[in-house]
Amino acid sequence: MSTPPVPGWYKDAVxxxxxxxxxxxxxxxxxxxxxxxxxxxxxxxxxxxxxxWLLPTFPSPFRDDGYDIADYYAxxxxxxxxxxxxxxxxxxxxxxxxxxxxxxxxHTSDRHPWFQEARSSRDNPRRDWYVWSDxxxxxxxxxxxxxxxxxxxxxxxxxxxxxxxxxxxxxxxxLNYDNPAVREEMWNVMKYWLDMxxxxxxxxxxxxxxxREGTSCENLPETHDVLKFLRGKLDEHFDNKxxxxxxxxxxxxxxxYFGDGDEFHMAFHFPLMPRMFMALRLExxxxxxxxxxxxxxxPDACQWGIFLRNHDELTLEMVTxxxxxxxxxxxxxxxxxxxxxxxxxxxxPLLDGDRRRIELMNGxxxxxxxxxxxxxxxxxxxxxxxxxxxxxxxxxxMQWNGGWNAGFSGADPERLAFAxxxxxxYGYQAVNVAAQERTEHxxxxxxxxxxxxxxxxRVFSRGSLxxxxxxxxxxxxxxxxxxxxxxxxxxxxxxxxxxxxxxxxALQGLVPIEMFGHSVFPRIGEWPYLLTLGPYHFxxxxxxxx
Amino acid sequence: xxxxxLIPDDLLRQIIGVGQVDLxxxxxTYQHATTAGDVAAAVRACWRTHFPRLxxxxxxxxxxxxxxxxxxxxxxxxxxxxxxxxxxGLRTTHCITSVVPEITDxxxxxxxxxxxxxxxxxxxIVVLDADALLAPGGIAALAAGxxxxxxxxxxxxxxxxxxxxxxVTQLVRPLxxxxxxRRLQEPLLPEFACSGRLAAQCxxxxxxxxxxxxxxxFWIAAQALSGAFALHQCALGxxxxxxxxxxxxxxxxxxxxxxxxxxGLDAHSDAWLGRSGSEPIAGSTAGPDEGPQAEPPSDGSRxxxxxxxxxxxxTEILRTxxxxxxxxxxxxxxxxxxxAEFPDPLWAATLADFLTAYHRAVMRRTHIAQALLPLYxxxxxxxxxxxxxxxxxxxxEADETLGACLEELKPRIVERWAQPA
Numbered sequence: 001m002s003t004p005p006v007p008g009w010y011k012d013a014v015x016x017x018x019x020x021x022x023x024x025x026x027x028x029x030x031x032x033x034x035x036x037x038x039x040x041x042x043x044x045x046x047x048x049x050x051x052x053w054l055l056p057t058f059p060s061p062f063r064d065d066g067y068d069i070a071d072y073y074a075x076x077x078x079x080x081x082x083x084x085x086x087x088x089x090x091x092x093x094x095x096x097x098x099x100x101x102x103x104x105x106x107h108t109s110d111r112h113p114w115f116q117e118a119r120s121s122r123d124n125p126r127r128d129w130y131v132w133s134d135x136x137x138x139x140x141x142x143x144x145x146x147x148x149x150x151x152x153x154x155x156x157x158x159x160x161x162x163x164x165x166x167x168x169x170x171x172x173x174x175l176n177y178d179n180p181a182v183r184e185e186m187w188n189v190m191k192y193w194l195d196m197x198x199x200x201x202x203x204x205x206x207x208x209x210x211x212r213e214g215t216s217c218e219n220l221p222e223t224h225d226v227l228k229f230l231r232g233k234l235d236e237h238f239d240n241k242x243x244x245x246x247x248x249x250x251x252x253x254x255x256x257y258f259g260d261g262d263e264f265h266m267a268f269h270f271p272l273m274p275r276m277f278m279a280l281r282l283e284x285x286x287x288x289x290x291x292x293x294x295x296x297x298x299p300d301a302c303q304w305g306i307f308l309r310n311h312d313e314l315t316l317e318m319v320t321x322x323x324x325x326x327x328x329x330x331x332x333x334x335x336x337x338x339x340x341x342x343x344x345x346x347x348x349p350l351l352d353g354d355r356r357r358i359e360l361m362n363g364x365x366x367x368x369x370x371x372x373x374x375x376x377x378x379x380x381x382x383x384x385x386x387x388x389x390x391x392x393x394x395x396x397x398m399q400w401n402g403g404w405n406a407g408f409s410g411a412d413p414e415r416l417a418f419a420x421x422x423x424x425x426y427g428y429q430a431v432n433v434a435a436q437e438r439t440e441h442x443x444x445x446x447x448x449x450x451x452x453x454x455x456x457x458r459v460f461s462r463g464s465l466x467x468x469x470x471x472x473x474x475x476x477x478x479x480x481x482x483x484x485x486x487x488x489x490x491x492x493x494x495x496x497x498x499x500x501x502x503x504x505x506a507l508q509g510l511v512p513i514e515m516f517g518h519s520v521f522p523r524i525g526e527w528p529y530l531l532t533l534g535p536y537h538f539x540x541x542x543x544x545x546x
Numbered sequence: 547x548x549x550x551x552l553i554p555d556d557l558l559r560q561i562i563g564v565g566q567v568d569l570x571x572x573x574x575t576y577q578h579a580t581t582a583g584d585v586a587a588a589v590r591a592c593w594r595t596h597f598p599r600l601x602x603x604x605x606x607x608x609x610x611x612x613x614x615x616x617x618x619x620x621x622x623x624x625x626x627x628x629x630x631x632x633x634x635g636l637r638t639t640h641c642i643t644s645v646v647p648e649i650t651d652x653x654x655x656x657x658x659x660x661x662x663x664x665x666x667x668x669x670x671i672v673v674l675d676a677d678a679l680l681a682p683g684g685i686a687a688l689a690a691g692x693x694x695x696x697x698x699x700x701x702x703x704x705x706x707x708x709x710x711x712x713x714v715t716q717l718v719r720p721l722x723x724x725x726x727x728r729r730l731q732e733p734l735l736p737e738f739a740c741s742g743r744l745a746a747q748c749x750x751x752x753x754x755x756x757x758x759x760x761x762x763x764f765w766i767a768a769q770a771l772s773g774a775f776a777l778h779q780c781a782l783g784x785x786x787x788x789x790x791x792x793x794x795x796x797x798x799x800x801x802x803x804x805x806x807x808x809x810g811l812d813a814h815s816d817a818w819l820g821r822s823g824s825e826p827i828a829g830s831t832a833g834p835d836e837g838p839q840a841e842p843p844s845d846g847s848r849x850x851x852x853x854x855x856x857x858x859x860x861t862e863i864l865r866t867x868x869x870x871x872x873x874x875x876x877x878x879x880x881x882x883x884x885x886a887e888f889p890d891p892l893w894a895a896t897l898a899d900f901l902t903a904y905h906r907a908v909m910r911r912t913h914i915a916q917a918l919l920p921l922y923x924x925x926x927x928x929x930x931x932x933x934x935x936x937x938x939x940x941x942x943e944a945d946e947t948l949g950a951c952l953e954e955l956k957p958r959i960v961e962r963w964a965q966p967a
Contacts, residue, residue, distance in 0.1 A: 278636070284637050285638070322635075322636065472563050473563070473564075
């Protein structure tokens with residue numbers, strides 16, 4: 001059953017990010033695939049999410065877990081065939097689930113035929129599809145993103161005897177978007193998948209498309225020309241698709257990526273995410289309030305994507321040095337957990353497996369402005385393995401049950417793409433979907449309920465945000481409002497019981513009704529409204545005139 | 547009759563809002579608009595530089611200033627948070643102001659600070675002097691004594707020019723050394739740091755302490771010296787007292803200091819009567835100020851001018867207070883016209899006898915303190931004349947000699963202590 005498209009559906013959607021490689025393996029080769037994923041669509045529908053975001057599934061040498069693409073027009077054989085993908089897409093749509101895939105625009109694998117051709121000779125027609133230089137001092141001073149592995153943004157090509165530009169791994173040469181042919185081809189890639197039925201793309205690494213001497217080579221004006229071109233093509237040919245930008249920048253620097261509603265529909269709010277963790281540890285709302293008050297207004301048709309964790313390290317690029325040191329000291333005392341100015345841990349281990357804190361953080365995720373994005377496995381509190389190398393520790397196989405390979409695959413455990421988490425705390429015997437489906441008060445069932453309550457009101461997805469400023473700085477309180485509907489959200493960021501007096505004079509006469517249990521609270525009067533909250537507890541109150 | 551609560555409602559509400567702190571920095575003020583802003587700015591700089599991750603609050607207890615002191619403090623604090631281009635720090639900062647009328651002296655205001663610190667569960671409390679400007683590093687050093695060295699009381703040590711602070715060096719310090727057997731350089735604690743544990747003790751004990759005892763900060767030092775509390779001293783360099791502020795007269799100040807010291811020693815005698823000798827206190831000492839010495843503020847000879855007349859006028863009173871040998875020595879010292887000698891043993895005996903007389907309440911206690919003033923002035927005059935041109939090191943040695951003298955009289959103090967009035 002397909003539902004008619006809803007304009008701006010992405011503003012109301014709850015997104016779920018997953019890695020096909022580690023979600024479900026149907027042919028027991030140790031690697032997840034589309035057929036396996038298709039068998040789990042009911043689970044995802046029942047979770048309550050609306051849109052699946054798939055990590056790259058293109059043919060790739062997998063030196064960057066698929067973000068090094070060798071063919072934009074195919075599916076990696078390990079994940080299945082194009083037919084498998086189409087079948088998955090149809091099945092997802094039949095369940096009301098949308099699907100967005102990755103679009104890695106900035107670079108390809110050095111194994112991609114385009115690069116193989118480009119490097120074969122300086123006269124090759126594809127030469128200008130990449131960025132070349134005789135020396136490695138061009139664009140001097142541009143920051144290196146993968147600090148732990150790359151000493152330079154230039155790599156020497158022994159074949160054509162020139163340097164090529166790469167903002168990420170050296171095996172991922174940057175495409176040259178000053179070349180119109182590159183732009184056209186990237187549109188062709190998009191159209192190919194859109195014609196097949198995908199609902200949009202998460203566009204990787206957008207700030208880095210263009211290079212200019214004497215600049216940071218990030219967020220340049222010409223980049224927006226490229227993006228407007230692609231968006232223009234998209235709007236010309238399709239309706240109700242979404243482009244989600246990965247631009248790890250300060251909010252005011254992300255704002256241009258929305259354009260005037262003619263670039264990206266959505267963009268991740270990267271700076272908010274570490275500040276949620278900071279606020280929790282500090283027991284102080286300041287980091288969250290400051291970054292959101294600094295966040296600019298975006299066009300009406302646009303939306304922020306907010307998240308707690310994803311497939312990458314918990315990035316600490318968009319924080320001050322003081323904040324970074326604090327986060328490392330508080331959340332990554334083991335230096336092995338640190339990678340590339342970030343922390344490669346999952347949500348539950350970051351929060352010491354504390355159910356109350358996990359709930360609070362998810363409550364914030366679901367009630368702050370933006371469309372929430374859940375990283376697969378966080379809904380059951382999966383753990384991680386920081387010793388797996390790169391960021392693979394947060395991409396381990398989904399834990400479906402306590403049996404063979406957690407129900408992920410029938411293969412020999414040694415054959416799995418990444419090893420299962422098997423310790424006594426987060427191991428699949430202890431943390432898995434089947435066990436939590438049997439337990440009424442499991443985290444999984446709680447998450448289902450949380451998503452249901454969030455979706456019961458569009459105030460969370462589209463409403464305004466007004467912070468309250470109670471004297472108790474350990475309480476983060478705000479009002480979300482839309483078309484006359486108002487919801488009061490109160491969060492205790494502290495591990496101790498807190499009392500808070502809220503100035504709700506402007507809402508005098510309204511009755512707060514708690515949204516999970518529907519308990520009626522005393523009517524708001526002229527005096528400060530006193531609430532007490534247990535450790536890490538939160539309230540969502542629908543404010544009604546009774 | 548129950549004493550009214552130390553914490554007024556508005557302060558209590560602010561404390562509830564702040565919750566817990568790791569470091570509370572307290573400041574009592576009364577008509578301090580010219581200095582309090584600089585103190586608040588120094589506190590803020592200390593926090594940002596030395597303790598950026600700590601939960602910190604500045605608490606200003608004001609006695610009802612008419613010159614806008616609380617607003618000056620608040621503005622200086624807020625300006626620090628809003629400096630353009632400067633990161634504002636990880637945490638919400640707190641500047642709590644409470645106006646408690648009638649609190650115009652530091653001792654009473656400090657009671658409020660310590661009680662607030664107790665409610666805030668502050669691990670470390672630093673109490674500053676609004677009349678002096680302590681650098682951010684100095685504030686941090688005081689706090690570090692508690693946080694890093696585990697001290698319950700961190701007392702300052704100043705680099706004093708020769709002849710400075712005679713009330714402390716000639717009277718308070720040697721008395722405290724002899725009584726408590728600890729060499730505390732600044733027992734009056736112009737500024738100090740204490741642990742939450744000591745603050746809790748002081749908050750409870752202060753309910754029973756009498757008003758005379760609470761006139762200065764000595765009662766806090768006495769609490770620490772009497773109980774199982776760890777003491778630490780911290781060198782802060784020269785004391786930077788702001789000039790131009792109205793000061794108490796010597797008579798008022800003397801009465802306040804001597805009254806609080808005598809009352810404190812009396813109240814805690816159970817703790818020190820059995821002690822003998824003296825031990826140094828851990829921490830850094832300032833060392834003598836070997837720089838060029840400024841002229842002492844007072845002329846020693848002028849202080850001695852009325853020595854003979856004062857002794858003659860007070861003879862009958864002194865006969866009640868002093869032992870016969872002490873009185874005889876005093877009469878002999880004052881008999882020589884223009885005499886400039888007041889030897890250490892005589893002064894030490896005088897202090898010892900006055901202390902025991904205070905304990906035994908041989909007369910009204912305020913009169914006892916008043917009677918000591920002219921003798922103190924004579925001793926100060928003699929000391930200044932004897933050490934005119936001396937180096938600070940020589941003066942420090944002289945202070946040490948006086949302290950040792952009074953230590954040797956401890957048995958005399960103990961014996962006279964038990965005598966009936």
